[in-house]
Amino acid sequence: MPPMSGFVPIHPEGGAPVGGCRLTVVRMTPPSTVSAVVYSRNEADQLRDCLPLLADFDEVVVCDMGSTDDTTAVAAQHGARVVPVPDAPVVEEVRQRGLDAATSDWVLFVDADEHLPAGYRAALQPVLDGPADVAGVRVRYDNVAYGRMLEHSLQGSAKYALLRRGAAHYAEPALAHVPPVLDGRGVDAPASVPAIAHLNFRSVEQTTEKVLRYAANNPGRFTRLDDPVRLIRELLRSTVYSGAWRDGRAGFAVAALHTFGHLYGSLLEAERAGTLTADVPAKDARLLAAAEGGQRTGVSVRDGVRRLLRGRR
Structure with missing residues (x-):
């Protein structure tokens, strides 16, 4: 009979096959899983646009930083698990809480004002199933300011937002924009993983x-x-x-x-x-004095020209 799916026929050692063949299980490594972990402090309106774009992740966790708006209700409406975390001036101070709360192999940190493009989860799969020594992946971002995509400034924005659980952690005290500590290699996401739109300048x-x-x-x-x-x-x-x-x-x-x-x-x-009482350095003071004198001279010349022109009328 033909071999069964997921099995391979082999011969026993030192002799003919028993019953024509021997069946043995080939263990297939399951695909890696990934949780999307979102932080929110009174950003319910942002979550309404962000969470639907995370529907195909294996798990969605919303870390609520003491919100007083509808953050928890919006998270529940979209099937996200809510984890209360302390409020903090910068989110890096409580990133570790989200990393600990997730249950998947990997964690993708998503800000409430970030919009993942269609197919992003599928594009991540080859990265998730890649070399086992990779602990963190730098993800690319496109910045949006006041409704306009920035095409010249803030180019090359990227951060370690995709972390392998158990191979990365945040040092304490955590500072703003300081990357996590990786127990393994850090790599850049390949070009096949598109940039995430970051609406970080809204007003x-x-x-x-x-x-x-x-x-x-x-x-x-x-x-x-x-x-x-x-x-x-x-x-x-x-x-x-x-x-x-x-x-x-x-x-x-x-x-x-x-x-x-x-x-x-x-x-x-x-x-x-305690240096606010200090004088401006001498070199800078001379430059500023020259600029001030030039400006005064320019104003005097301008005013003289205006008086001359008025006198001719």
């Missing part, structure tokens, strides 16, 4: 609140912007030299608000260090 108020919160909770990250020359250089770098202006006013707004957050964090560190 000027929301962006400002976020950049100031992260700046206040990430000490030691910022280079000094505690004098006018450093601030002007950083503003030029972030808004002009970076090409952010190519994304129109939306790109400029994102760059300017990030510089604002950078300034805020830098000033907080200067305050903690």
Whole structure:
């Protein structure tokens, strides 16, 4: 008879087959599973758009950071398991809670304002079933600002959002935008895994609140912007030299608000260090004095030309 599905006929050692063949089970490794873990703090409106895009994951966990809106109800409506976690200024502080709560082989961290493209779960499967020594995968993102996709600024955005359970953890205390500790290799997701749309800049108020919160909770990250020359250089770098202006006013707004957050964090560190009473460095002071004198001269010339033109009329 033909071999049964999932079985292979083999001969016993040292002799003819018994009954024509011997059947033995070939154990097939089941495909790896993945949980989508979403964090929310009063983001029920974002969850309504995010959760339907996660329907084909093996498990969906919503980590509720003390929400007072309909977060838990929206999660339940979409079949997600709700896990209460402490509120925290930056989500990295409670990432480990979600990693511990998941039950699949892998965890994909998804922000409530992230939209996975169609077929994303299927595109992940070859990665999930890949080499066993891979502990984390850097996933790509496309950033959306105020309804406009950023095509020039913030390019190359990626983070370790896909982690193998048991092979990755978050150090304590966790800081904003600090990646997890991997017990194995970290790799970039292949081109076959599409970028996730991140609607992380939804309004000027929301962006400002976020950049100031992260700046206040990430000490030691910022280079000094505690004098006018450093601030002007950083503003030029972030808004002009970076090409952010190519994304129109939306790109400029994102760059300017990030510089604002950078300034805020830098000033907080200067305050903690007790350096806010210090003078501007002599070199910068000379440059600023020259710029101030040039501006005054320019204004005087302009006013003189205007008076001359008015006198001719």
